[in-house]
Amino acid sequence: xQEEIERFxxxxxxxxxIADRELATTLLxxxxxxxxxxxxxxxxxxxxxxxQALAAVEERPLIRLQCYEGLDVTHALYEWNYPHQLxxxxxxxxxxxxxxxxxxxxxxxxxLLPRPLLQAITxxxxxxxxIDEIDRADEEFEAFLLELLSDFQVTIPELGTRRxxxxxxxxxxxxxxxxxxxxxxxRCLYHYLDFPDPDKELRILQAHLPEIxxxxxxxxxxxxxxxxxSDLRKRPGVAETLDWARALMGLGVTRLSRExxxxxxxxxxxxxxxxxxxxxxxxxxxxxxxxxxx
Amino acid sequence: xRPAATPAARVAGFIRHLRAEGFEVGVRETLDALRALExxxxxxxxxxxxxxxxxSCRRQEEWRRFDRLFHDYWQPGPEEAVxxxxxxxxxxxxxxxxxxxGVTGLAHSVFRPEEPPGEDSLWxxxxxxxxxxxxxxxxxxxxxxxxxxxxxxxxxLALRIRRxxxxxxxxxxxxxxxxxxxxxxxxLAPGGxxxxxxxxxxxxxxxxxxxxxxxxxxxxxYTPLTTRFVRGLLRAFPRSxxxxxxxxxxxxxxxxxxxxxxxLCRRLEGLQELWFGGTRIADSLACxxxxxxxxxRRRSRVLILSDGCDTDEPERLLAEIETLRRRCxxxxxxxxxxxxxxxxxxEDLPAAVVQRLDGxxxxxxxxxxxxxxxxxxx
Numbered sequence: 001x002q003e004e005i006e007r008f009x010x011x012x013x014x015x016x017x018i019a020d021r022e023l024a025t026t027l028l029x030x031x032x033x034x035x036x037x038x039x040x041x042x043x044x045x046x047x048x049x050x051x052q053a054l055a056a057v058e059e060r061p062l063i064r065l066q067c068y069e070g071l072d073v074t075h076a077l078y079e080w081n082y083p084h085q086l087x088x089x090x091x092x093x094x095x096x097x098x099x100x101x102x103x104x105x106x107x108x109x110x111x112l113l114p115r116p117l118l119q120a121i122t123x124x125x126x127x128x129x130x131i132d133e134i135d136r137a138d139e140e141f142e143a144f145l146l147e148l149l150s151d152f153q154v155t156i157p158e159l160g161t162r163r164x165x166x167x168x169x170x171x172x173x174x175x176x177x178x179x180x181x182x183x184x185x186x187r188c189l190y191h192y193l194d195f196p197d198p199d200k201e202l203r204i205l206q207a208h209l210p211e212i213x214x215x216x217x218x219x220x221x222x223x224x225x226x227x228x229x230s231d232l233r234k235r236p237g238v239a240e241t242l243d244w245a246r247a248l249m250g251l252g253v254t255r256l257s258r259e260x261x262x263x264x265x266x267x268x269x270x271x272x273x274x275x276x277x278x279x280x281x282x283x284x285x286x287x288x289x290x291x292x293x294x
Numbered sequence: 295x296r297p298a299a300t301p302a303a304r305v306a307g308f309i310r311h312l313r314a315e316g317f318e319v320g321v322r323e324t325l326d327a328l329r330a331l332e333x334x335x336x337x338x339x340x341x342x343x344x345x346x347x348x349x350s351c352r353r354q355e356e357w358r359r360f361d362r363l364f365h366d367y368w369q370p371g372p373e374e375a376v377x378x379x380x381x382x383x384x385x386x387x388x389x390x391x392x393x394x395x396g397v398t399g400l401a402h403s404v405f406r407p408e409e410p411p412g413e414d415s416l417w418x419x420x421x422x423x424x425x426x427x428x429x430x431x432x433x434x435x436x437x438x439x440x441x442x443x444x445x446x447x448x449x450x451l452a453l454r455i456r457r458x459x460x461x462x463x464x465x466x467x468x469x470x471x472x473x474x475x476x477x478x479x480x481x482l483a484p485g486g487x488x489x490x491x492x493x494x495x496x497x498x499x500x501x502x503x504x505x506x507x508x509x510x511x512x513x514x515x516y517t518p519l520t521t522r523f524v525r526g527l528l529r530a531f532p533r534s535x536x537x538x539x540x541x542x543x544x545x546x547x548x549x550x551x552x553x554x555x556x557x558l559c560r561r562l563e564g565l566q567e568l569w570f571g572g573t574r575i576a577d578s579l580a581c582x583x584x585x586x587x588x589x590x591r592r593r594s595r596v597l598i599l600s601d602g603c604d605t606d607e608p609e610r611l612l613a614e615i616e617t618l619r620r621r622c623x624x625x626x627x628x629x630x631x632x633x634x635x636x637x638x639x640x641e642d643l644p645a646a647v648v649q650r651l652d653g654x655x656x657x658x659x660x661x662x663x664x665x666x667x668x669x670x671x672x
Contacts, residue, residue, distance in 0.1 A: 002338075025344040032333045033326055040354060176354070185352040186320060192357040 004028065008057070017046070017053035018196075018204045026191045027054060036149050036170035038134075038185060041193035044237015046204075047173040048132055050193075054169060055128035063123070063168070064130040065116040067137035073144060077154060079113045107158040121152055121164035128169045134184075135174040142184050149187045196238060198225050208242050212249060219256040220245050223263075223292035227270060230288075232279070236270040244269035257293045260286065302328055305346075311367050312350050315359070319350045339368070428660045432519040432630075445522040447660055452526025455500065455671045462497070469493025501593040501623060503527060503534040503670070506582065508600035510540035510573035516630045516657065520599045523663055525550050525558075527597070527670075535589055539578035545586070576606035579614035587621055594622040595670060599657060601631045602642040612646050619650050628657035628666055 009024040019027070027050070030037045039047040055062035065076055085106050092102050114122060120129035134142065148154055152164035172188060174180060196204060201221045205212060220241065228235045236244075247266050253259045264285050271277050309324050330345035343364050351357045432444055465476040473494040480490055505524050509517055528534050528550050536547045552558035590596070596618055604611060619625055631642050632654065639654035648654060653669045656662030 021340075022344055025341060026348045029330055029345055029348055033330060035326065037348075182318065182352065186318070186323075189348040190351045190353075190357065191348060192351075192354050 011057045012053050013207065015053045015056040016207055017049055018200055018207055019050075019053075020200065023050070023191060023193070026189060030169060030171075030189055033189070034167050036172055036188045038172045038174065038180075038188035038190050039193055040174045040176050040190070042195065042235060042237060043175050044239040045193045045195055046238050047193055048130065051128055051130035051132075051171040051173075054171065058126075058128065058169070060169065061123065061125060061127045062130060063116050063120045063127045064132060067131065067133050067135075067141070069136060069138060071137045071141050073141075075115060076141065076144075077115050077117045078156060079115065080107070081111045081113050085111050109159070112156075112159070117148060118154065118162070120168040120170075121148070121154065121166075122162065123166060123168070126166040126168060128171065131170065131172045133175060134172045135177045135180060139181065142181055146183055146187065149184070195228055195235070198222065201225070201238065201241060204238055205241065205245055209245055209249065212245060213254055216248065216254055216256070217245065219292045220248065223256060223288055224270065226288045226291040230279070230284070232271070232276045234272045234276060236272075240270050240272075256289055260289055263289065301331070305331065308346070308364075308367055309350070312363065315363055317350055317356055318352065323349045428664075430660075431658045432516055441518070444660060445518050448519050448523040448663055449526035449529075451660060451663055451667055452523050453530050455527075455530040455667055463494045464497050465492045466495040467492065469495035471495065500531050500533075501595050502589075502591055503531040504586075504589060504594060504596045504622070505534065505536045506543075506579070506596065506598045506600075507536065507538045508540070508573065508575070508598075509538045510603070512573060512601050512603045513599075513630070516601075520628070520630075520657060521550075521562075523657075524599065535586070537582060537586070539575070539581075541572050541574045541577070543578040543581040543585075572605060573600075573603050574606050575600055575602070575604040576610035576614050579611070579618060583614060583617045583621075587617075590618075590621040592623055596622050596625045597628065597666070597670070598625065599628045601629055602627075608644040608647070612644060612650070615647050615650050624652040625650070626653045626655065626666060626669060627651050628655050628663070630656070630658040632656040632658070632662070 005021060005024050005028065008028055009019055009021065012019045012024065012027075026037065039050060041047055051064075052062060054060075088106060088111070089102075092105070095102065097105075112118075116129065120127045131145070134145075149170060152167050153161055155161045172184075195201075198221050201224070202217060205217045205221060206214075209217075224236055224241045224244070244266060247269050248256075248262075251259075251262060251266070253262060256263055264280075264282065267277070267280060267285070271280060305327055306324060309319050309327070312319050327346055327349050330349065331342055343361070346364065347357065347360045351360055430440070430444065432441070463471075465473050471494045473492040476492040476494075477489065480492060481487060505527055507520055507524050513520070524536055528536055528547065534547075535545070536550045538544050538546050549558065549562060615625065627639070627643065627648075629639065629642050632639055639648045639651075643654070653666070655666040655669065657666070
């Protein structure tokens with residue numbers, strides 16, 4: 001088992017995702033129990049990337065449903081292709097078949113537009129279904145998901161209940177902007193993704209930017225780690241670290257301590273609110289640079 | 295011999311423990327947990343921990359607490375084995391012995407059935423291990439078995455008071471049956487008269503006892519020991535009351551009188567507001583004097599278990615001790631820090647307070663607790 005976990009961690013790393021042992025074990029558990037996985041954590045810690053890496057490792061298609069306020073069944077599950085249905089009705093006007101048959105024909109799968117959820121359960125190839133930022137969707141939609149997540153089936157009034165042809169791996173992510181219902185949580189495995197420790201963040205940086213200077217990578221990581229310890233409204237995630245490192249490389253920076261002004265000017269990659277910008281004055285930046293210099 | 299619990303029963307026990315801690319774990323999660331453990335690599339603690347955590351946690355705070363609960367349930371004992379979850383600052387409560395078995399630190403002792411008393415049930419019989427235990431500082435005892443044994447002995451030590459109060463009658467100044475020998479003997483001192491009658495009567499009942507236990511952060515390392523000791527005293531003294539305090543005072547007599555140790559632990563763990571706040575001794579004693587002073591009688595003894603680390607002013611503590619002293623027959627103070635330093639109680643308590651106490655005893659070891667038992671049984 002230990003070897004299997006190691007192997008799985010390595011395969012995730014090959015896809016550019018540096019996972020710790022605990023996450024790798026949870027993903028193996030997801031495979032064995034066929035239960036959805038709910039990933040919570042701050043924005044930018046790599047929740048979405050988990051599903052992408054899982055799909056790549058298992059060589060499954062990734063089907064993504066981005067949630068937002070007002071998301072409904074027609075955008076998430078299916079919709080009828082109304083223009084085609086109208087056209088078909090016009091064409092069938094001359095048809096000798098009885099009206100009941102014509103109605104069945106109009107509401108057949110030919111005119112059904114599958115949306116991500118239906119695609120995921122009717123796909124011949126097992127898929128990875130990513131339901132991203134579920135906390136942004138309405139509670140009604142969350143309730144609708146319950147049937148899908150527990151039984152992997154959905155009900156379409158005109159066609160009846162559709163059971164999954166293949167059971168997809170389901171990964172839900174949440175930034176915890178709103179409390180999810182207990183019913184939804186109960187159906188999922190749970191994993192909380194925290195900000196990575198310095199060692200892990202350095203490995204992530206090296207995996208994504210192999211050409212980065214090692215000393216610069218170390219300084220970037222130490223700076224970001226120190227910045228996260230500051231009293232910020234929005235702490236920078238891994239995605240911001242990568243953006244900043246790319247920006248510094250693009251500007252030809254090799255050591256942070258030599259380019260204090262440039263560091264200050266590129267903080268836009270890390271800080272996302274005006275409040276945080278105001279808090280990060282020259283003196284604070286200087287202090288963080290000293291920490292980064294180690 | 296008790297049959298060994300099956301893995302399923304042990305997992306179910308752990309799930310019950312999680313439920314008692316407020317986790318909402320259903321039957322499906324329990325079944326899935328068993329499936330996951332079967333699918334795992336056999337008895338692998340790491341796999342089991344991660345699988346049970348993924349299945350039983352619903353939110354971040356549960357995620358943060360889980361590792362500690364898992365460790366306390368399956369590997370009770372010293373706390374340093376479990377690192378805090380990634381990115382989390384270590385909880386100061388953990389550094390102070392909080393992890394030694396649930397919130398109260400009692401899980402590893404009371405979740406297990408009481409061990410049958412051995413032939414050398416207390417250290418007095420001379421067993422080397424128990425002699426060592428008698429002097430060991432509980433806070434620094436790392437061996438889980440030793441800690442359990444020490445907790446059990448503390449409770450039994452307290453119960454010895456009850457045994458000492460036998461049925462043999464003693465001479466009293468009041469009574470119905472004349473004690474001829476003692477009456478004649480007493481006439482010798484004044485030269486044969488005047489005659490003062492002595493009576494043979496059953497020994498007087500144990501005085502009412504009020505126990506006030508400090509359960510603040512600073513006492514966390516000793517809480518398992520002092521809780522068992524208090525429980526023993528409650529059983530020994532029929533008319534006794536127990537209170538715990540940190541920044542507030544709580545009456546816990548009904549909880550500590552619980553017969554079933556497992557049930558006691560579950561009930562205590564369920565009342566987390568009782569445990570580990572800051573320390574306001576004077577304020578808590580003032581609360582006792584105001585709200586529960588009526589419980590005290592002239593013969594009552596008050597036993598305070600605290601290290602004396604107080605955020606209130608010493609003058610307030612002195613005033614409350616004086617109020618208490620006027621209402622009861624004696625105040626004793628058990629201080630776990632006393633045994634570590636020079637043995638001078640004024641190092642931990644204001645000298646004026648010490649002067650008004652009837653005794654200050656160390657509470658870090660069984661030997662220290664025995665001194666308190668001797669004083670209380672007089």
